[in-house]
Amino acid sequence: MAHFPKPAAGSWTENWPELGTAPVNYEDSIDPEHYKLEQQAIFKKTWLNVGRVERLPKKGSYFTREMPSAGAGTSVIIVKDKQEVIRAFYNMCRHRGNKLVWSDYPGEEVSGTCRQFTCKYHAWRYSLEGDLTFVQQEGEFFDLDKANYGLVPVRCEVWEGFVFINFDNNAIPLAEYLGDFAKGLEGYPFHEMTEHYGYRSEINANWKLFIDAFVEFYHAPILHMKQAEKEEAEKLAKFGFEALAYDIKGDHSMVSSWGGMSPPKDLNMVKPIERILHSGLFGPWDRPDIKGILPDELPPAINPGRHKTWGTDSFEFFPNFTLLFWAPGWYLTYHYWPTAVDKHIFEADLYFVPPKNTRQRLSQELAAVTFKEYAFQDANTLEATQTQIGTRVVTDFPLCDQEILLRHLHKTAWDYVNAYTNNGDGSANGKAQEKTSEKDSVNV
Amino acid sequence: MSKLPEEFADLEQFTDWCLPTEEERYSKRLDSTMAEMQELYDAGMARLEDVMVYLDARFPLHEMPDDAKALMHLMQSVVMVSFPIEVWKQPRVLDSGASYIQLIKEPVV
Numbered sequence: 001m002a003h004f005p006k007p008a009a010g011s012w013t014e015n016w017p018e019l020g021t022a023p024v025n026y027e028d029s030i031d032p033e034h035y036k037l038e039q040q041a042i043f044k045k046t047w048l049n050v051g052r053v054e055r056l057p058k059k060g061s062y063f064t065r066e067m068p069s070a071g072a073g074t075s076v077i078i079v080k081d082k083q084e085v086i087r088a089f090y091n092m093c094r095h096r097g098n099k100l101v102w103s104d105y106p107g108e109e110v111s112g113t114c115r116q117f118t119c120k121y122h123a124w125r126y127s128l129e130g131d132l133t134f135v136q137q138e139g140e141f142f143d144l145d146k147a148n149y150g151l152v153p154v155r156c157e158v159w160e161g162f163v164f165i166n167f168d169n170n171a172i173p174l175a176e177y178l179g180d181f182a183k184g185l186e187g188y189p190f191h192e193m194t195e196h197y198g199y200r201s202e203i204n205a206n207w208k209l210f211i212d213a214f215v216e217f218y219h220a221p222i223l224h225m226k227q228a229e230k231e232e233a234e235k236l237a238k239f240g241f242e243a244l245a246y247d248i249k250g251d252h253s254m255v256s257s258w259g260g261m262s263p264p265k266d267l268n269m270v271k272p273i274e275r276i277l278h279s280g281l282f283g284p285w286d287r288p289d290i291k292g293i294l295p296d297e298l299p300p301a302i303n304p305g306r307h308k309t310w311g312t313d314s315f316e317f318f319p320n321f322t323l324l325f326w327a328p329g330w331y332l333t334y335h336y337w338p339t340a341v342d343k344h345i346f347e348a349d350l351y352f353v354p355p356k357n358t359r360q361r362l363s364q365e366l367a368a369v370t371f372k373e374y375a376f377q378d379a380n381t382l383e384a385t386q387t388q389i390g391t392r393v394v395t396d397f398p399l400c401d402q403e404i405l406l407r408h409l410h411k412t413a414w415d416y417v418n419a420y421t422n423n424g425d426g427s428a429n430g431k432a433q434e435k436t437s438e439k440d441s442v443n444v
Numbered sequence: 445m446s447k448l449p450e451e452f453a454d455l456e457q458f459t460d461w462c463l464p465t466e467e468e469r470y471s472k473r474l475d476s477t478m479a480e481m482q483e484l485y486d487a488g489m490a491r492l493e494d495v496m497v498y499l500d501a502r503f504p505l506h507e508m509p510d511d512a513k514a515l516m517h518l519m520q521s522v523v524m525v526s527f528p529i530e531v532w533k534q535p536r537v538l539d540s541g542a543s544y545i546q547l548i549k550e551p552v553v
Binding site: 201 | 466489492493495496499500504505516519520522523524526527530531537538539540541542543544545546547548549550551553
Protein backbone atom coordinates (compact mmCIF):
# COMPACT_ATOMS: atom_id res chain seq x y z
CA MET A 1 0.00 0.00 0.00
CA ALA A 2 1.32 3.41 -0.94
CA HIS A 3 1.61 5.89 1.92
CA PHE A 4 2.36 8.74 -0.46
CA PRO A 5 0.51 9.28 -3.74
CA LYS A 6 2.19 8.12 -6.96
CA PRO A 7 1.74 9.64 -10.44
CA ALA A 8 -1.36 8.89 -12.50
CA ALA A 9 0.69 6.49 -14.65
CA GLY A 10 0.46 4.10 -11.70
CA SER A 11 4.07 4.25 -10.59
CA TRP A 12 7.02 6.64 -10.59
CA THR A 13 8.87 4.46 -13.08
CA GLU A 14 6.00 4.27 -15.58
CA ASN A 15 5.70 8.05 -15.41
CA TRP A 16 8.91 8.06 -17.49
CA PRO A 17 8.12 5.29 -20.00
CA GLU A 18 11.55 5.49 -21.65
CA LEU A 19 13.00 3.93 -18.48
CA GLY A 20 11.09 0.66 -18.90
CA THR A 21 10.29 -1.71 -16.06
CA ALA A 22 12.30 -4.77 -17.10
CA PRO A 23 15.26 -6.09 -15.11
CA VAL A 24 18.40 -3.99 -15.70
CA ASN A 25 21.63 -5.34 -17.13
CA TYR A 26 24.76 -4.42 -15.16
CA GLU A 27 27.37 -5.15 -17.82
CA ASP A 28 28.04 -1.38 -17.79
CA SER A 29 29.52 -1.78 -14.32
CA ILE A 30 31.81 -4.77 -14.92
CA ASP A 31 33.16 -4.48 -18.48
CA PRO A 32 36.60 -2.76 -18.58
CA GLU A 33 36.07 -1.76 -22.23
CA HIS A 34 32.81 -0.07 -21.36
CA TYR A 35 34.59 1.87 -18.64
CA LYS A 36 37.07 3.22 -21.21
CA LEU A 37 34.15 4.44 -23.29
CA GLU A 38 32.60 6.09 -20.25
CA GLN A 39 35.83 7.97 -19.61
CA GLN A 40 35.77 9.43 -23.12
CA ALA A 41 32.02 9.88 -23.49
CA ILE A 42 31.17 11.09 -20.00
CA PHE A 43 34.12 12.28 -17.94
CA LYS A 44 35.74 14.16 -20.82
CA LYS A 45 32.49 15.73 -21.98
CA THR A 46 30.35 16.73 -19.00
CA TRP A 47 30.62 19.43 -16.34
CA LEU A 48 32.44 18.11 -13.28
CA ASN A 49 32.27 19.80 -9.89
CA VAL A 50 35.73 20.20 -8.36
CA GLY A 51 34.87 22.08 -5.17
CA ARG A 52 33.54 25.29 -3.65
CA VAL A 53 34.65 28.90 -4.10
CA GLU A 54 35.47 29.07 -0.38
CA ARG A 55 38.65 27.14 -1.24
CA LEU A 56 39.78 30.21 -3.21
CA PRO A 57 39.41 33.07 -0.72
CA LYS A 58 41.69 35.66 -2.42
CA LYS A 59 43.64 36.62 -5.53
CA GLY A 60 46.26 33.96 -6.18
CA SER A 61 44.49 31.24 -4.15
CA TYR A 62 44.74 27.94 -5.99
CA PHE A 63 44.22 24.22 -5.61
CA THR A 64 45.03 21.28 -7.85
CA ARG A 65 42.74 18.37 -8.67
CA GLU A 66 43.89 14.99 -9.88
CA MET A 67 41.31 13.85 -12.47
CA PRO A 68 42.11 10.21 -13.32
CA SER A 69 38.47 9.73 -14.32
CA ALA A 70 39.17 11.81 -17.42
CA GLY A 71 42.34 9.87 -18.25
CA ALA A 72 45.37 8.65 -16.34
CA GLY A 73 47.54 11.51 -15.14
CA THR A 74 45.07 14.29 -15.89
CA SER A 75 45.69 17.08 -13.41
CA VAL A 76 44.15 20.55 -13.23
CA ILE A 77 45.03 23.80 -11.47
CA ILE A 78 42.08 25.92 -10.32
CA VAL A 79 43.05 29.50 -9.45
CA LYS A 80 41.53 32.88 -8.65
CA ASP A 81 43.29 35.39 -10.91
CA LYS A 82 44.13 39.07 -10.36
CA GLN A 83 40.66 40.13 -11.50
CA GLU A 84 39.19 37.51 -9.11
CA VAL A 85 38.04 35.37 -12.02
CA ILE A 86 38.23 31.64 -11.29
CA ARG A 87 40.14 29.82 -14.03
CA ALA A 88 41.31 26.28 -14.68
CA PHE A 89 44.40 25.03 -16.54
CA TYR A 90 45.96 21.70 -17.26
CA ASN A 91 48.70 21.29 -14.66
CA MET A 92 51.51 21.01 -17.18
CA CYS A 93 54.48 23.22 -18.09
CA ARG A 94 54.60 24.10 -21.79
CA HIS A 95 58.37 23.61 -21.98
CA ARG A 96 58.87 19.85 -21.66
CA GLY A 97 55.69 18.79 -19.95
CA ASN A 98 56.70 18.70 -16.31
CA LYS A 99 53.83 18.85 -13.87
CA LEU A 100 53.70 22.51 -12.90
CA VAL A 101 52.19 22.66 -9.39
CA TRP A 102 52.93 19.91 -6.88
CA SER A 103 55.04 19.29 -3.79
CA ASP A 104 56.86 16.20 -2.58
CA TYR A 105 54.62 13.71 -4.40
CA PRO A 106 53.59 14.53 -7.97
CA GLY A 107 50.37 12.52 -7.63
CA GLU A 108 49.07 14.39 -4.58
CA GLU A 109 46.76 17.38 -4.68
CA VAL A 110 48.04 20.65 -3.24
CA SER A 111 46.61 24.09 -2.45
CA GLY A 112 47.92 27.50 -1.46
CA THR A 113 48.38 31.08 -2.57
CA CYS A 114 50.89 32.47 -5.05
CA ARG A 115 51.53 35.43 -7.35
CA GLN A 116 52.55 33.27 -10.28
CA PHE A 117 53.31 29.64 -11.09
CA THR A 118 56.96 28.68 -11.46
CA CYS A 119 58.01 25.34 -12.87
CA LYS A 120 60.40 23.39 -10.63
CA TYR A 121 62.35 22.12 -13.61
CA HIS A 122 63.66 25.17 -15.54
CA ALA A 123 61.84 28.03 -13.80
CA TRP A 124 59.44 28.92 -16.60
CA ARG A 125 56.87 31.25 -15.08
CA TYR A 126 53.17 31.73 -15.76
CA SER A 127 50.80 34.46 -14.58
CA LEU A 128 47.60 33.65 -12.70
CA GLU A 129 45.85 34.22 -16.03
CA GLY A 130 47.95 31.42 -17.57
CA ASP A 131 50.27 33.58 -19.70
CA LEU A 132 53.88 32.51 -20.03
CA THR A 133 55.79 35.47 -18.52
CA PHE A 134 59.36 34.26 -18.12
CA VAL A 135 61.63 31.82 -19.91
CA GLN A 136 64.99 30.98 -18.40
CA GLN A 137 67.76 31.88 -20.92
CA GLU A 138 65.13 32.87 -23.44
CA GLY A 139 67.82 33.79 -26.00
CA GLU A 140 68.84 30.13 -26.29
CA PHE A 141 65.49 29.20 -27.86
CA PHE A 142 64.60 29.38 -31.54
CA ASP A 143 61.79 31.75 -32.59
CA LEU A 144 60.01 31.22 -29.27
CA ASP A 145 56.98 33.51 -29.01
CA LYS A 146 55.87 33.41 -25.38
CA ALA A 147 52.31 34.30 -26.46
CA ASN A 148 52.02 30.84 -28.00
CA TYR A 149 53.06 28.99 -24.87
CA GLY A 150 50.52 29.89 -22.20
CA LEU A 151 49.05 27.21 -19.96
CA VAL A 152 46.39 25.12 -21.70
CA PRO A 153 43.02 26.28 -20.34
CA VAL A 154 40.22 24.02 -19.19
CA ARG A 155 36.62 25.28 -19.31
CA CYS A 156 35.70 26.55 -15.84
CA GLU A 157 32.39 28.02 -14.68
CA VAL A 158 30.79 28.65 -11.30
CA TRP A 159 27.22 27.96 -10.19
CA GLU A 160 26.08 29.13 -6.72
CA GLY A 161 29.66 28.94 -5.47
CA PHE A 162 30.31 25.46 -6.90
CA VAL A 163 33.29 25.40 -9.26
CA PHE A 164 32.90 23.16 -12.31
CA ILE A 165 35.30 22.24 -15.09
CA ASN A 166 34.73 20.61 -18.47
CA PHE A 167 37.39 19.05 -20.70
CA ASP A 168 35.21 19.55 -23.77
CA ASN A 169 35.74 23.00 -25.30
CA ASN A 170 32.47 22.61 -27.21
CA ALA A 171 30.35 21.84 -24.16
CA ILE A 172 27.18 23.87 -23.56
CA PRO A 173 27.41 26.48 -20.76
CA LEU A 174 27.27 25.14 -17.19
CA ALA A 175 23.93 26.74 -16.23
CA GLU A 176 22.27 25.27 -19.30
CA TYR A 177 23.81 21.86 -18.58
CA LEU A 178 22.62 21.83 -14.95
CA GLY A 179 19.16 22.85 -16.14
CA ASP A 180 15.93 23.38 -14.23
CA PHE A 181 16.89 21.66 -10.99
CA ALA A 182 19.85 24.00 -10.56
CA LYS A 183 17.73 27.02 -11.41
CA GLY A 184 15.23 25.92 -8.79
CA LEU A 185 17.98 25.67 -6.15
CA GLU A 186 19.40 29.15 -6.66
CA GLY A 187 19.26 31.33 -3.60
CA TYR A 188 19.87 28.55 -1.09
CA PRO A 189 22.28 30.00 1.51
CA PHE A 190 25.25 27.81 0.54
CA HIS A 191 27.61 30.71 1.31
CA GLU A 192 26.53 30.70 4.98
CA MET A 193 27.43 27.02 5.40
CA THR A 194 31.19 27.10 5.57
CA GLU A 195 31.86 24.74 8.50
CA HIS A 196 33.28 21.90 6.43
CA TYR A 197 33.99 18.21 7.08
CA GLY A 198 35.57 16.36 4.14
CA TYR A 199 35.84 12.57 3.76
CA ARG A 200 37.59 10.41 1.20
CA SER A 201 37.56 6.70 0.53
CA GLU A 202 38.82 4.33 -2.12
CA ILE A 203 35.97 2.00 -3.01
CA ASN A 204 36.36 -1.33 -4.79
CA ALA A 205 33.27 -0.92 -6.92
CA ASN A 206 32.12 0.75 -10.12
CA TRP A 207 31.32 4.45 -9.61
CA LYS A 208 27.67 3.95 -10.59
CA LEU A 209 27.14 1.38 -7.84
CA PHE A 210 27.73 3.96 -5.12
CA ILE A 211 25.36 6.39 -6.82
CA ASP A 212 22.87 3.50 -7.00
CA ALA A 213 23.22 3.15 -3.23
CA PHE A 214 22.53 6.83 -2.62
CA VAL A 215 19.64 7.42 -5.02
CA GLU A 216 17.48 4.82 -3.32
CA PHE A 217 16.57 4.72 0.35
CA TYR A 218 14.85 1.35 -0.03
CA HIS A 219 17.98 -0.03 1.72
CA ALA A 220 17.92 2.35 4.66
CA PRO A 221 15.56 0.59 7.09
CA ILE A 222 17.42 -2.70 6.52
CA LEU A 223 21.15 -2.04 6.05
CA HIS A 224 21.21 0.64 8.76
CA MET A 225 18.72 -1.11 11.05
CA LYS A 226 21.12 -1.50 13.98
CA GLN A 227 21.74 2.23 14.11
CA ALA A 228 18.22 3.01 15.34
CA GLU A 229 16.80 2.07 18.72
CA LYS A 230 15.39 -1.48 18.53
CA GLU A 231 11.67 -0.74 18.62
CA GLU A 232 12.04 2.10 16.15
CA ALA A 233 14.17 -0.05 13.83
CA GLU A 234 11.47 -2.73 13.73
CA LYS A 235 8.82 -0.16 12.91
CA LEU A 236 10.96 1.32 10.14
CA ALA A 237 11.66 -2.08 8.60
CA LYS A 238 7.97 -3.00 8.64
CA PHE A 239 6.98 0.31 7.07
CA GLY A 240 9.78 0.12 4.50
CA PHE A 241 10.72 3.19 2.54
CA GLU A 242 8.66 5.33 0.24
CA ALA A 243 9.81 8.64 -1.17
CA LEU A 244 7.60 11.71 -1.14
CA ALA A 245 8.49 12.26 -4.78
CA TYR A 246 10.94 11.52 -7.56
CA ASP A 247 11.67 13.82 -10.46
CA ILE A 248 13.79 13.62 -13.58
CA LYS A 249 14.84 16.53 -15.78
CA GLY A 250 17.08 15.48 -18.65
CA ASP A 251 20.30 13.94 -17.35
CA HIS A 252 19.62 14.86 -13.75
CA SER A 253 17.29 13.51 -11.10
CA MET A 254 16.09 14.01 -7.54
CA VAL A 255 14.37 12.18 -4.70
CA SER A 256 12.42 13.93 -1.98
CA SER A 257 12.00 12.13 1.36
CA TRP A 258 10.28 12.50 4.67
CA GLY A 259 12.40 12.56 7.79
CA GLY A 260 10.96 12.33 11.22
CA MET A 261 14.15 12.32 13.27
CA SER A 262 14.99 15.97 13.41
CA PRO A 263 13.73 16.44 16.02
CA PRO A 264 12.14 13.05 16.72
CA LYS A 265 8.48 12.88 17.71
CA ASP A 266 9.42 10.84 20.74
CA LEU A 267 12.82 11.02 22.46
CA ASN A 268 12.71 7.26 23.09
CA MET A 269 13.12 6.77 19.35
CA VAL A 270 16.72 7.98 19.48
CA LYS A 271 19.96 7.04 21.17
CA PRO A 272 20.95 8.51 24.57
CA ILE A 273 23.67 10.79 23.18
CA GLU A 274 21.27 12.14 20.56
CA ARG A 275 18.89 13.16 23.36
CA ILE A 276 21.63 15.21 25.02
CA LEU A 277 23.19 16.72 21.89
CA HIS A 278 19.98 17.19 19.87
CA SER A 279 21.50 15.69 16.76
CA GLY A 280 21.94 12.56 14.69
CA LEU A 281 22.01 11.37 11.11
CA PHE A 282 19.58 14.05 9.99
CA GLY A 283 21.77 16.71 11.55
CA PRO A 284 21.40 19.10 14.48
CA TRP A 285 17.71 19.41 15.40
CA ASP A 286 17.95 23.09 16.28
CA ARG A 287 18.05 25.21 13.12
CA PRO A 288 20.85 27.75 12.82
CA ASP A 289 19.86 31.40 12.92
CA ILE A 290 20.15 32.31 9.24
CA LYS A 291 17.72 33.31 6.50
CA GLY A 292 16.68 30.94 3.73
CA ILE A 293 16.27 27.57 5.45
CA LEU A 294 12.76 27.68 6.93
CA PRO A 295 10.18 25.55 5.07
CA ASP A 296 8.54 28.53 3.35
CA GLU A 297 11.88 30.20 2.52
CA LEU A 298 13.39 27.27 0.63
CA PRO A 299 13.92 27.67 -3.13
CA PRO A 300 11.24 25.95 -5.25
CA ALA A 301 13.26 22.85 -6.22
CA ILE A 302 13.64 21.77 -2.58
CA ASN A 303 10.66 19.89 -1.12
CA PRO A 304 8.77 20.57 -4.36
CA GLY A 305 5.52 19.14 -2.95
CA ARG A 306 5.85 21.39 0.13
CA HIS A 307 5.15 18.36 2.34
CA LYS A 308 4.97 19.06 6.07
CA THR A 309 6.87 15.85 6.87
CA TRP A 310 9.72 16.67 4.48
CA GLY A 311 13.18 15.75 5.74
CA THR A 312 15.72 15.60 2.94
CA ASP A 313 16.13 16.05 -0.83
CA SER A 314 18.91 14.48 -2.85
CA PHE A 315 19.78 15.87 -6.29
CA GLU A 316 21.89 13.80 -8.64
CA PHE A 317 23.64 15.97 -11.20
CA PHE A 318 25.02 13.73 -13.90
CA PRO A 319 27.52 12.29 -13.93
CA ASN A 320 28.94 12.26 -10.42
CA PHE A 321 27.76 15.13 -8.22
CA THR A 322 25.18 14.56 -5.48
CA LEU A 323 23.79 17.55 -3.62
CA LEU A 324 21.75 16.61 -0.57
CA PHE A 325 19.76 19.05 1.58
CA TRP A 326 18.54 18.35 5.10
CA ALA A 327 15.51 20.05 6.62
CA PRO A 328 17.33 21.46 9.69
CA GLY A 329 19.53 23.68 7.50
CA TRP A 330 22.70 22.01 6.29
CA TYR A 331 23.80 20.17 3.17
CA LEU A 332 26.29 17.63 1.93
CA THR A 333 27.84 16.68 -1.39
CA TYR A 334 29.12 13.39 -2.78
CA HIS A 335 31.50 12.88 -5.69
CA TYR A 336 32.39 9.55 -7.29
CA TRP A 337 35.62 9.53 -9.34
CA PRO A 338 36.19 6.28 -11.24
CA THR A 339 39.77 5.04 -11.58
CA ALA A 340 38.93 1.62 -13.09
CA VAL A 341 35.80 -0.31 -13.96
CA ASP A 342 35.70 -1.72 -10.42
CA LYS A 343 37.29 1.13 -8.44
CA HIS A 344 36.52 4.71 -7.60
CA ILE A 345 37.41 7.44 -5.20
CA PHE A 346 34.45 8.54 -3.12
CA GLU A 347 34.38 12.01 -1.61
CA ALA A 348 31.81 13.29 0.86
CA ASP A 349 31.65 16.83 2.20
CA LEU A 350 29.37 18.10 4.95
CA TYR A 351 28.63 21.82 5.24
CA PHE A 352 27.11 23.46 8.32
CA VAL A 353 26.58 27.03 9.45
CA PRO A 354 29.63 27.78 11.67
CA PRO A 355 28.68 26.98 15.29
CA LYS A 356 28.50 29.82 17.78
CA ASN A 357 29.15 27.81 20.93
CA THR A 358 30.20 24.38 22.21
CA ARG A 359 26.61 23.13 22.27
CA GLN A 360 26.20 23.75 18.55
CA ARG A 361 29.71 22.48 17.84
CA LEU A 362 29.12 19.16 19.63
CA SER A 363 25.77 18.81 17.95
CA GLN A 364 27.52 19.06 14.57
CA GLU A 365 30.24 16.70 15.80
CA LEU A 366 27.63 14.02 16.45
CA ALA A 367 26.11 14.55 12.98
CA ALA A 368 29.56 14.22 11.36
CA VAL A 369 30.51 11.12 13.39
CA THR A 370 27.13 9.55 12.60
CA PHE A 371 27.58 10.26 8.90
CA LYS A 372 30.86 8.33 8.82
CA GLU A 373 29.36 5.32 10.60
CA TYR A 374 26.60 5.07 7.97
CA ALA A 375 28.98 5.66 5.08
CA PHE A 376 31.15 2.76 6.27
CA GLN A 377 28.20 0.40 5.99
CA ASP A 378 27.25 1.72 2.58
CA ALA A 379 30.82 1.48 1.26
CA ASN A 380 31.47 -2.08 2.32
CA THR A 381 28.23 -3.33 0.80
CA LEU A 382 29.42 -2.06 -2.59
CA GLU A 383 32.48 -4.27 -2.71
CA ALA A 384 30.24 -7.22 -1.90
CA THR A 385 28.02 -6.29 -4.84
CA GLN A 386 30.84 -5.65 -7.33
CA THR A 387 32.50 -9.02 -6.76
CA GLN A 388 29.22 -10.86 -7.30
CA ILE A 389 27.91 -9.08 -10.38
CA GLY A 390 31.42 -9.51 -11.80
CA THR A 391 30.89 -13.29 -11.86
CA ARG A 392 28.05 -12.85 -14.41
CA VAL A 393 26.21 -15.76 -12.77
CA VAL A 394 23.26 -13.39 -12.95
CA THR A 395 23.34 -10.49 -15.41
CA ASP A 396 19.96 -8.77 -15.09
CA PHE A 397 18.49 -7.44 -11.91
CA PRO A 398 14.91 -6.41 -11.06
CA LEU A 399 14.56 -2.85 -9.79
CA CYS A 400 11.52 -1.68 -7.85
CA ASP A 401 9.67 1.61 -8.15
CA GLN A 402 11.74 3.10 -5.29
CA GLU A 403 14.83 2.34 -7.39
CA ILE A 404 13.67 4.38 -10.38
CA LEU A 405 16.67 6.72 -10.28
CA LEU A 406 19.06 3.76 -10.74
CA ARG A 407 17.34 3.02 -14.05
CA HIS A 408 17.71 6.65 -15.03
CA LEU A 409 21.41 6.80 -14.07
CA HIS A 410 22.38 3.69 -16.02
CA LYS A 411 20.30 4.73 -19.01
CA THR A 412 21.78 8.23 -19.05
CA ALA A 413 25.33 6.84 -18.86
CA TRP A 414 24.48 4.47 -21.72
CA ASP A 415 23.02 7.33 -23.75
CA TYR A 416 26.30 9.24 -23.51
CA VAL A 417 28.34 6.20 -24.49
CA ASN A 418 26.02 5.47 -27.40
CA ALA A 419 26.10 9.05 -28.65
CA TYR A 420 29.87 8.97 -28.46
CA THR A 421 30.25 5.71 -30.36
CA ASN A 422 27.61 6.75 -32.92
CA ASN A 423 29.39 10.00 -33.64
CA GLY A 424 32.29 7.94 -34.87
CA ASP A 425 34.74 9.50 -32.47
CA GLY A 426 35.00 6.42 -30.34
CA SER A 427 36.30 2.95 -30.92
CA ALA A 428 33.60 0.55 -32.08
CA ASN A 429 32.00 -1.39 -29.30
CA GLY A 430 29.51 -4.09 -30.14
CA LYS A 431 27.67 -4.00 -26.88
CA ALA A 432 27.34 -0.25 -26.95
CA GLN A 433 25.98 -0.24 -30.49
CA GLU A 434 23.50 -3.04 -29.98
CA LYS A 435 21.47 -0.87 -27.65
CA THR A 436 21.58 2.37 -29.61
CA SER A 437 18.26 1.93 -31.34
CA GLU A 438 16.30 2.15 -28.12
CA LYS A 439 18.56 4.67 -26.43
CA ASP A 440 19.27 7.59 -28.68
CA SER A 441 17.71 10.55 -26.91
CA VAL A 442 20.77 12.50 -25.87
CA ASN A 443 21.98 15.98 -26.38
CA VAL A 444 25.76 15.77 -26.46
CA MET B 445 49.23 18.69 37.05
CA SER B 446 45.60 18.72 36.12
CA LYS B 447 44.64 19.16 32.50
CA LEU B 448 40.95 19.96 32.91
CA PRO B 449 39.16 22.83 34.73
CA GLU B 450 38.88 21.93 38.42
CA GLU B 451 35.07 21.72 38.20
CA PHE B 452 35.65 18.59 36.12
CA ALA B 453 38.35 16.94 38.22
CA ASP B 454 36.24 13.76 38.23
CA LEU B 455 37.08 13.34 34.51
CA GLU B 456 40.83 13.79 35.00
CA GLN B 457 41.44 10.03 34.75
CA PHE B 458 40.31 10.12 31.10
CA THR B 459 42.64 12.84 29.81
CA ASP B 460 44.43 10.50 27.42
CA TRP B 461 41.21 10.93 25.41
CA CYS B 462 41.78 14.71 25.13
CA LEU B 463 42.61 14.46 21.43
CA PRO B 464 42.10 17.42 19.09
CA THR B 465 41.62 15.60 15.76
CA GLU B 466 39.14 13.01 14.59
CA GLU B 467 41.95 10.88 13.23
CA GLU B 468 43.44 10.57 16.71
CA ARG B 469 40.08 9.90 18.33
CA TYR B 470 39.10 7.30 15.76
CA SER B 471 42.41 5.55 16.04
CA LYS B 472 42.19 5.44 19.86
CA ARG B 473 38.67 4.01 19.55
CA LEU B 474 39.96 1.16 17.39
CA ASP B 475 42.80 0.51 19.86
CA SER B 476 40.57 0.47 22.95
CA THR B 477 38.63 -2.29 24.66
CA MET B 478 34.89 -2.05 25.11
CA ALA B 479 35.40 -1.89 28.89
CA GLU B 480 37.65 1.16 28.55
CA MET B 481 35.20 2.91 26.28
CA GLN B 482 32.25 2.03 28.54
CA GLU B 483 34.00 3.78 31.46
CA LEU B 484 34.62 6.90 29.39
CA TYR B 485 31.08 6.83 28.02
CA ASP B 486 29.46 6.46 31.45
CA ALA B 487 31.52 9.22 33.04
CA GLY B 488 31.34 11.53 30.01
CA MET B 489 27.61 11.16 29.35
CA ALA B 490 26.90 12.04 32.99
CA ARG B 491 28.79 15.35 32.60
CA LEU B 492 28.12 16.24 28.94
CA GLU B 493 25.31 18.69 29.67
CA ASP B 494 27.33 20.27 32.53
CA VAL B 495 30.31 20.74 30.18
CA MET B 496 28.23 22.60 27.60
CA VAL B 497 26.68 24.85 30.26
CA TYR B 498 30.09 25.51 31.83
CA LEU B 499 31.96 26.30 28.60
CA ASP B 500 29.22 28.32 26.95
CA ALA B 501 28.83 30.52 30.05
CA ARG B 502 32.52 31.39 29.99
CA PHE B 503 34.22 31.28 26.58
CA PRO B 504 33.55 31.97 22.92
CA LEU B 505 34.11 28.77 20.93
CA HIS B 506 37.36 29.93 19.40
CA GLU B 507 38.85 31.62 22.47
CA MET B 508 39.04 28.82 24.98
CA PRO B 509 42.01 28.46 27.34
CA ASP B 510 43.89 25.15 27.16
CA ASP B 511 42.03 23.43 29.98
CA ALA B 512 38.66 24.29 28.44
CA LYS B 513 39.86 23.07 25.04
CA ALA B 514 41.03 19.80 26.59
CA LEU B 515 37.57 19.37 28.10
CA MET B 516 35.99 19.98 24.70
CA HIS B 517 38.30 17.42 23.07
CA LEU B 518 37.35 14.91 25.76
CA MET B 519 33.66 15.43 24.98
CA GLN B 520 34.39 14.91 21.29
CA SER B 521 35.85 11.55 22.31
CA VAL B 522 32.65 10.76 24.20
CA VAL B 523 30.78 11.36 20.92
CA MET B 524 33.30 9.10 19.16
CA VAL B 525 32.84 6.16 21.56
CA SER B 526 29.06 6.51 21.63
CA PHE B 527 28.73 4.39 18.49
CA PRO B 528 30.71 1.39 19.77
CA ILE B 529 28.81 1.57 23.07
CA GLU B 530 25.27 2.42 21.97
CA VAL B 531 25.17 0.69 18.62
CA TRP B 532 27.86 -1.76 17.52
CA LYS B 533 28.91 -3.40 20.80
CA GLN B 534 32.38 -3.51 19.23
CA PRO B 535 34.96 -0.81 18.36
CA ARG B 536 34.54 -1.12 14.58
CA VAL B 537 31.49 -0.35 12.48
CA LEU B 538 29.63 -3.64 12.01
CA ASP B 539 30.20 -5.29 8.61
CA SER B 540 32.65 -2.60 7.58
CA GLY B 541 35.32 -5.16 6.62
CA ALA B 542 38.18 -3.74 4.62
CA SER B 543 36.51 -0.44 3.78
CA TYR B 544 38.12 2.65 5.11
CA ILE B 545 36.82 6.19 5.11
CA GLN B 546 39.16 8.95 6.09
CA LEU B 547 38.20 12.36 7.42
CA ILE B 548 40.58 14.64 5.54
CA LYS B 549 39.19 18.06 6.44
CA GLU B 550 37.66 19.03 9.78
CA PRO B 551 37.22 22.15 11.89
CA VAL B 552 39.59 21.45 14.78
CA VAL B 553 38.61 23.18 18.05
